Amino acid sequence: MNPYALQEKNMVYKLIISKDVHSDIDGIVNYMVDKLKSAVAAAGFLDDVEKSYRNIVVNPLMYGFCNDDRLRNQGYRKIPIKNYIILYSVDEEAKIVTVIRIFYGGRNYSELV
Numbered sequence: 546m547n548p549y550a551l552q553e554k555n556m557v558y559k560l561i562i563s564k565d566v567h568s569d570i571d572g573i574v575n576y577m578v579d580k581l582k583s584a585v586a587a588a589g590f591l592d593d594v595e596k597s598y599r600n601i602v603v604n605p606l607m608y609g610f611c612n613d614d615r616l617r618n619q620g621y622r623k624i625p626i627k628n629y630i631i632l633y634s635v636d637e638e639a640k641i642v643t644v645i646r647i648f649y650g651g652r653n654y655s656e657l658v
Contacts, residue, residue: 556603556640557602557603558601558602558603558605558635558640558641558642559602559639559640559641559642560598560601560602560641560642560644561641561642561643561644562643562644563643563644563645563646565645565646566644566645566646566647569646569647569648570591570594570647573587573590573629573647573649574587574590574591577590590626590627590629593626593627594626594631594647597624597626597631598644600624601624601633601635601642601644602642605622605633605635605642606622606635608622608623608624608633609622609623610622610623611623611632616632616658619634620634620635621633621634621645621658622634622635625650628649628650628651629647629648629649629650630647630648630649630650631644631646631647632644632645632646632647632648632658633645645658646658
């Protein structure tokens, strides 16, 4: 049975963004603007993050679990955005999605959590 079929159509989960995420986003955007000299890339990244947030509050199970065994066992899921990863968890009972970190996909992200 498809778990998404069980979800009510307009059910929206509460979204919690960790303090680390705000810092992560600032660092990524500053890198894109200051080092890459691309405000367009930074704006596109922010748009993609916002779209991802909209997706996971409606359908938090749409993205897969992390490849790292420890993080997968803790229930962490990941959203790929070009070269970056959004790491989040879902509390089905409380209907809460918590975004934990956003980072460059080439990093060993299991060390960040």
